Amino acid sequence: MLPIAVDAMGGDNAPGEIVAGAIRAAEELGVPVVLVGRRDELGDTGGLEVIEASQVIAMDADPASSVRTMKDSSLVRCAEAVRDGRASAMVSAGNTGATMASALLRMGRIKGVSRPAIATPIPVPGGTPTVLLDAGANAECSADWLVQFAQMGAVFARTRYGIENPKVALLSIGEEPTKGSPLVKETHKLLAEGSWIGSTGARFIGNVEGRDLMTDEADVVVTDGFTGNVALKTLEGALKSIVSNLLSVFDSTEETRAASGVLWPALLPLYGQLDPENTGGAMLLGVDGVCIISHGSSSSVAMVNAIRVANDMVTGGVVEHLREAVRPTEG
Amino acid sequence: MLPIAVDAMGGDNAPGEIVAGAIRAAEELGVPVVLVGRRDELGDTGGLEVIEASQVIAMDADPASSVRTMKDSSLVRCAEAVRDGRASAMVSAGNTGATMASALLRMGRIKGVSRPAIATPIPVPGGTPTVLLDAGANAECSADWLVQFAQMGAVFARTRYGIENPKVALLSIGEEPTKGSPLVKETHKLLAEGSWIGSTGARFIGNVEGRDLMTDEADVVVTDGFTGNVALKTLEGALKSIVSNLLSVFDSTEETRAASGVLWPALLPLYGQLDPENTGGAMLLGVDGVCIISHGSSSSVAMVNAIRVANDMVTGGVVEHLREAVRPTEG
Numbered sequence: 001m002l003p004i005a006v007d008a009m010g011g012d013n014a015p016g017e018i019v020a021g022a023i024r025a026a027e028e029l030g031v032p033v034v035l036v037g038r039r040d041e042l043g044d045t046g047g048l049e050v051i052e053a054s055q056v057i058a059m060d061a062d063p064a065s066s067v068r069t070m071k072d073s074s075l076v077r078c079a080e081a082v083r084d085g086r087a088s089a090m091v092s093a094g095n096t097g098a099t100m101a102s103a104l105l106r107m108g109r110i111k112g113v114s115r116p117a118i119a120t121p122i123p124v125p126g127g128t129p130t131v132l133l134d135a136g137a138n139a140e141c142s143a144d145w146l147v148q149f150a151q152m153g154a155v156f157a158r159t160r161y162g163i164e165n166p167k168v169a170l171l172s173i174g175e176e177p178t179k180g181s182p183l184v185k186e187t188h189k190l191l192a193e194g195s196w197i198g199s200t201g202a203r204f205i206g207n208v209e210g211r212d213l214m215t216d217e218a219d220v221v222v223t224d225g226f227t228g229n230v231a232l233k234t235l236e237g238a239l240k241s242i243v244s245n246l247l248s249v250f251d252s253t254e255e256t257r258a259a260s261g262v263l264w265p266a267l268l269p270l271y272g273q274l275d276p277e278n279t280g281g282a283m284l285l286g287v288d289g290v291c292i293i294s295h296g297s298s299s300s301v302a303m304v305n306a307i308r309v310a311n312d313m314v315t316g317g318v319v320e321h322l323r324e325a326v327r328p329t330e331g
Numbered sequence: 332m333l334p335i336a337v338d339a340m341g342g343d344n345a346p347g348e349i350v351a352g353a354i355r356a357a358e359e360l361g362v363p364v365v366l367v368g369r370r371d372e373l374g375d376t377g378g379l380e381v382i383e384a385s386q387v388i389a390m391d392a393d394p395a396s397s398v399r400t401m402k403d404s405s406l407v408r409c410a411e412a413v414r415d416g417r418a419s420a421m422v423s424a425g426n427t428g429a430t431m432a433s434a435l436l437r438m439g440r441i442k443g444v445s446r447p448a449i450a451t452p453i454p455v456p457g458g459t460p461t462v463l464l465d466a467g468a469n470a471e472c473s474a475d476w477l478v479q480f481a482q483m484g485a486v487f488a489r490t491r492y493g494i495e496n497p498k499v500a501l502l503s504i505g506e507e508p509t510k511g512s513p514l515v516k517e518t519h520k521l522l523a524e525g526s527w528i529g530s531t532g533a534r535f536i537g538n539v540e541g542r543d544l545m546t547d548e549a550d551v552v553v554t555d556g557f558t559g560n561v562a563l564k565t566l567e568g569a570l571k572s573i574v575s576n577l578l579s580v581f582d583s584t585e586e587t588r589a590a591s592g593v594l595w596p597a598l599l600p601l602y603g604q605l606d607p608e609n610t611g612g613a614m615l616l617g618v619d620g621v622c623i624i625s626h627g628s629s630s631s632v633a634m635v636n637a638i639r640v641a642n643d644m645v646t647g648g649v650v651e652h653l654r655e656a657v658r659p660t661e662g
Contacts, residue, residue: 125576136504139512173467173560181470181557210561211568226512227561229504230541230554234562237542238569242605245456246577249597256597262590266580274573 001032003049004310005087008037009056009074010094011298015042018093021303022048028304031311034087037074051086053077059296063097067105075099079106082289089290089310091281093298100137103284103291110319112326115141116286117149117225118293119156120232121279125270127216128161132171134222135282136229143186146170146222147196151325152285153220154202159316160283160309161219165201169218171227172207179207183224191222200325210234239274277302280309285322290314332363334380335641336418339368340387340405341425343628346373349424352634353379359635362642365418368405382417384408390627394428398436406430410437413620420621420641422612424629431468434615434622441650443657446472447617448480448556449624450487451563452610456601458547462488462497465553466613467560474517477501477553478527482656483616484551485533490647491614491640492550496532500549502558503538510538514555522553530655541565570605608633611640616653621645 006022008015015037023046026033035042036051055073057066067076075094079102081087092099096118104116118137121129133153138145150168157166170188172180177188184207190196191204208218210231223231250260272278281294281302290313294306313319337353339346346368353364354377366373367382386404388397398407406425410433412418423430427449435447449468452460464484469476481499488497501519503511508519515538521527522535539549541562554562581591603609612625612633621644625637644650 125572139504139510171561173470173557173564179470184557209568210563210565211571213565214568214572223561226504226515227558230502230558231561231565232541233504234541234544234565235569237540237545238566239573240542241456241545242570242573245601246598249594249601252597256594259590259593263580263587263594266583266587267577270576270580 002088003032003034005078005081005090007074007078007092008035010092012296017300021300025304025307036078057098063101066098067101075102079103083107088314091292091306091310093294103287107287107289110288110323113286114145118282119285120282122213123273131157131220134225134228135232136225138225141224146187147190150222154200155321155325157219159318163219166219167205168202168220169205169208171221171223175207281306333419334363334365336409336412336421338405338409338423339366341423348631352631356635356638367409388429390426394432397429398432406433410434414438419645422623422637422641424625434618438618438620441619441654444617445476449613450616451613453544454604459492462551465556465559466563467556469556472555477518478521481553485531486652486656488550490649494550497550498536499533499551500536500539502552502554506538612637
């Protein structure tokens, strides 16, 4: 089996946490992993193979120009490893824009895909995450692209979460088909018409609102990359604000520390479901290979989860299913 | 002093909670209130004056056609009371779209205002709320309108929260001026140029992201009504999900109930800051009068707070300040 290429230099905690996560994933999951980066800086790789890459694209670098000029960067080399059949998938916690650009330029698009999109799992306490896409790859979209996002999101929900007939919804500002922006109204018509469903097994359930994202209302929520990114970051900000304020209340006196100690065991499952370390990362759908985008702040735990998801997507044949889903219907 | 017109028939808990809140506001705040609705259904009004209105616009009715055809509805009569100088402001927990349409059609726009916008306070634990606008009045916007939202939002932040020099930001998907949709990029240029600031005292601090809404990064965040509504509802959904999951953990065993009992006094201030009952409602900025839009699920407490805000806006002269802020500069 081909190894999963891990960008050892990408992320706020690279290379330490990334390498540690890769070693753990190889040991605990039995998944072959190859590290990509500056061999000298990786420390003990626990016997993992290394693909040498001399350059590092910074977290805040301009994606397009970096990828164009830094041909020996760890990100570009990761994508090339997938393209050249040396790796089955790539995983990076680095610069998101540069990860997308590397994957798109080196792997290319799946035939028929207009634009790749980022599919991000939104936590649903006690339930299966909601897949939100596009979470930021395309700031401006056409209705046709959104329909393709629906196809790709449904395939991802099935492969990732085993949902045979994913409920697909369109993000809007009211349930009525007449509400929303011109783009949303046009997309609603196309999605309701249904000829896009094909092999995806999806069911279009209409419009949903932002408040439905953390519920089991829909399995897949489709939107343009601007709105999706705003929604995702708003949600992340809200969770972060509440968790940090709760923790500071818990830690305010001897008494509250004792009481919260009693609550912790019961709170941990909820906390675990909301922790971005546990989502397994987002996936760039539509490129001709598996590309998992992990949080910039990823720890070794997040990397283990991201590598597990990459492996699941490879063994689940997600790229083949995507290819079939977006194939234009004949006649 | 003119009374505040309260739509006694609007909201999920109308008229009971609405009337109870109006009575409490009159007693506790010393603010004169007039109830608008079906006198027979209001029960004991505690001596408050009533403006009779025989019709009720349902929560899910089509806004435009309802307002056009139901001329004796409580919402339309509220807006007329303000227009005719019988009331200083209107407050409703009813159909949001119909509230906007009533205010716009009966009060008219402030001269120079292109489009009214809904300004909604976003809770910031331990700090002053962030004013988000437009939170849903205009699903499609031009850059010029967004600049006017910046002017109006700054005036609102000053009048509502006493912020002399409000930090105004543009909602986008990255801090760089080059990121975002075409609308955002164009608006960024206009806001950065600065000639809109005039009497508002605002400072443009650039783009912010969804994750900044619940922080003190900006005092006012400007966006189109589609994105704003998605962000607002995403945030509301996240808060609701976490609070309800926390409460169910707290209530799961004898032990957790005892422990959470110890934590409650320390948690209450946080809970209070996040509770939509306490925000005082949103304000429709740009119509020629004060119009406060309270949550559909408003209790009497929410109504007291909304009436307090309406009164503060009247005494603070917000309409006059808005008029000055949007006046085209001469020469």
